[in-house]
Amino acid sequence: xxxxxxLIGRVWGVAWTMGAVWGCGGNTISPVDATPSTxxxxxxxxxxxxxxxxxVEFWAxxxxxxxxxxxxxxxxxxxxxxxxxxxxxxxxxxxxFDTARMVERLHESPASRTDRTKLVIAYIDIGEAEDWRTYxxxxxxxxxxxxxxxxxxxxxxxPDGWSGNYPVAYWDDRWKDIMIYDDDSVLQQVLDDGFxxxxxxxxxxxxxxxxxxxxxxLGLDPIEEMIAxxxxxxxxxxxxxxxxxxxxxxxxxxxxxxxxxxxxxxxAIAQEQIYFDGDADTEWNDIDSADHVVPDExxxxxxxxxxxxxxxxxxxxxxxxxxxxxxxxxxxxxxxADAYNRxxxxxxxPYVSRRPLDRLTDTPPPGLPD
Numbered sequence: 001x002x003x004x005x006x007l008i009g010r011v012w013g014v015a016w017t018m019g020a021v022w023g024c025g026g027n028t029i030s031p032v033d034a035t036p037s038t039x040x041x042x043x044x045x046x047x048x049x050x051x052x053x054x055x056v057e058f059w060a061x062x063x064x065x066x067x068x069x070x071x072x073x074x075x076x077x078x079x080x081x082x083x084x085x086x087x088x089x090x091x092x093x094x095x096x097f098d099t100a101r102m103v104e105r106l107h108e109s110p111a112s113r114t115d116r117t118k119l120v121i122a123y124i125d126i127g128e129a130e131d132w133r134t135y136x137x138x139x140x141x142x143x144x145x146x147x148x149x150x151x152x153x154x155x156x157x158x159p160d161g162w163s164g165n166y167p168v169a170y171w172d173d174r175w176k177d178i179m180i181y182d183d184d185s186v187l188q189q190v191l192d193d194g195f196x197x198x199x200x201x202x203x204x205x206x207x208x209x210x211x212x213x214x215x216x217x218l219g220l221d222p223i224e225e226m227i228a229x230x231x232x233x234x235x236x237x238x239x240x241x242x243x244x245x246x247x248x249x250x251x252x253x254x255x256x257x258x259x260x261x262x263x264x265x266x267x268a269i270a271q272e273q274i275y276f277d278g279d280a281d282t283e284w285n286d287i288d289s290a291d292h293v294v295p296d297e298x299x300x301x302x303x304x305x306x307x308x309x310x311x312x313x314x315x316x317x318x319x320x321x322x323x324x325x326x327x328x329x330x331x332x333x334x335x336x337a338d339a340y341n342r343x344x345x346x347x348x349x350p351y352v353s354r355r356p357l358d359r360l361t362d363t364p365p366p367g368l369p370d
Contacts, residue, residue, distance in 0.1 A: 048120070071359070119196045124187070126233070129165075142154065162280045163280075180236050203248040203250060203251050263322065273343055275294055275307055276328045278356070324349065326350050326351070336363045
């Protein structure tokens with residue numbers, strides 16, 4: 001969900017014609033209600049095989065509001081092949097949320113091909129600590145823009161304005177224990193709940209100025225440390241589930257440094273805001289939650305935030321045979337159509353929503369079955 005960061009030297013960071021009315025043919029999905037959800041029974045489609053990552057044609061992305069009445073039902077009733085969702089029970093206010101049952105229901109529900117069932121991947125922010133999570137202890141102190149917090153692996157504030165998000169020293173063993181190795185680690189919860197993989201946000205943490213400066217002071221290469229961190233996540237998960245999927249969001253240019261080693265660690269890549277962006281901490285209907293045009297070329301002094309930059313790097317993944325997912329933030333019909341057209345023409349699997357990502361989009365991809 002968090003995208004651009006202030007970088008050192010450089011920033012590292014859909015194709016169908018739309019009708020005038022979104023969701024033509026019955027594809028529109030209504031927003032969810034705002035009362036506590038219940039987990040329903042009898043969603044199974046029998047013994048249908050699950051979609052593989054290489055077979056995905058349609059995907060959706062929701063990392064808020066899953067506890068609301070009807071939210072899980074909407075996901076079950078949709079025909080997306082792949083769903084990236086917030087685990088929810090790691091939110092201190094939703095610890096009683098039955099994540100395992102949600103995953104089970106989604107696994108039992110049909111994908112775009114009715115003889116296949118959905119893939120379900122957990123959204124996890126691996127490069128930032130989030131102060132609403134159950135791992136955030138009562139005695140922790142948030143960092144500021146000028147001083148680290150406590151514990152001291154909490155390094156600074158989110159550069160894009162996401163409240164409660166704090167870049168971390170992801171090479172620190174204490175953070176790795178929280179994410180990977182503790183008995184009830186974030187990753188272990190994902191595995192226990194039956195997710196098919198992990199969708200990793202803030203992989204670009206290595207390029208944040210404060211994070212990079214702290215690593216340098218310790219004699220560490222932040223890029224190498226991020227690749228090693230992802231490798232540890234993959235190794236831990238694959239030891240329990242050999243088919244576990246690893247999908248980074250953003251930081252496509254990490255390929256420049258990781259090369260084949262990095263490609264071997266990941267099963268797909270996702271990229272936000274290739275064509276249209278939105279602001280942090282906005283509500284669904286806020287005008288700034290979508291439709292900010294990403295420039296065609298890098299702005300002066302801000303290399304790495306342009307359509308050409310993203311397209312250039314993503315072409316390398318396509319050439320390597322990797323699936324490329326993308327999410328743009330647009331609500332104006334012409335912008336939505338443009339994002340879907342461009343992304344699909346480039347070979348990406350597109351999804352167009354709004355920055356809050358707290359419900360299924362009301363502008364689903366054309367061709368999504370009813």
